[in-house]
Amino acid sequence: MPDLSRELHQTLVSDVLVCPVCGGSLRISDNHQSLLCCGSRTHCFDGGGGGYLPLAPKHSGGGDAKEAVRYRTAFLSAGYYAPAAKALCDLVKRYLPNGKTVLDAGCGEGYYTNLIAADGYAVAGFDLSKFAVDAAAKAARRSRGDNPSQTLYAVGSVFELPVRDQCVDAVVNIFAPCAPTEYARVLKPHGILIVAGAGEDHLLGLKKVIYDDPYLNEGRRDLPVEGKEFTLLEKHTVSFEITVEDREKMEALFSMTPYYWRTSPGDHEKLKSCDRLQTPVTFDFYIYQKIQPERMSL
């Protein structure tokens, strides 16, 4: 297990994390290998040699498998989604002064998380997949070099975050399950929530290769209910074209979509015989502000 006092942003440990069992404060053990609960000696968390902390409730499942994480890492690190990442970082900068605290809910392998951290924010990334969190922590270590850690990664569920009430300035939620009530709980008053999902023609070029009659995306169904816990400040759409010529990257992109699991082997073959994939990539960003609790509707 890496040295947690170097691996984890110290203020995030003291001001954001709580024990997932009893809600007590957590501190790094004297040998820097585990997190200890100040409420009970039996609540002790270490990654058993990996670069992640297991803070998810046992009933919450496992998140993305190793293979899915490997595919997504290969695709994202090739830079195809860089314009979307830049748009997200610009939105964070527009709404949040430097140095503030961000929580990435469903952070995957930390592609967006580490870019936000590099812009000068303290970022806590949670994902149900231990493989994703492990990859995220390792990528953060590589990119920060000898500088102090700006991140903290843990295995955790977006529906039961091991996080104090009202402790973060912003939550970002990129193509991962959305849990508005939980995000409202952890956000400070007037905190910002940025949710990203697939725009209408997102990956239409990919769908055209596979399906005879591709449909347009309908948009996310799990967005916050307007006026309940959040108010929508703006919807910001970012659209650009990508060309993928590498077969493995095409397969990686396909594996990141929901169609991967429901496409027949025959239709999948069509992609395998495609030499050059050109497709629009469209991210819809929804930017919300937390409504003050006393003004929330009952």
Ligand SMILES: C[S@@+](CC[C@H](N)C(=O)[O-])C[C@H]1O[C@@H](n2cnc3c(N)ncnc32)[C@H](O)[C@@H]1O
């Ligand atoms: C499509 S990936 C997006 C990852 C990352 N945000 C990105 O855009 O690269 C969805 C992620 O949500 C995670 N996930 C699914 N259910 C979750 C939950 N209940 N809590 C936390 N993460 C979850 C998966 O393990 C996966 O890494």
Ligand SMILES: [Zn+2]
């Ligand atoms: Zn505890």
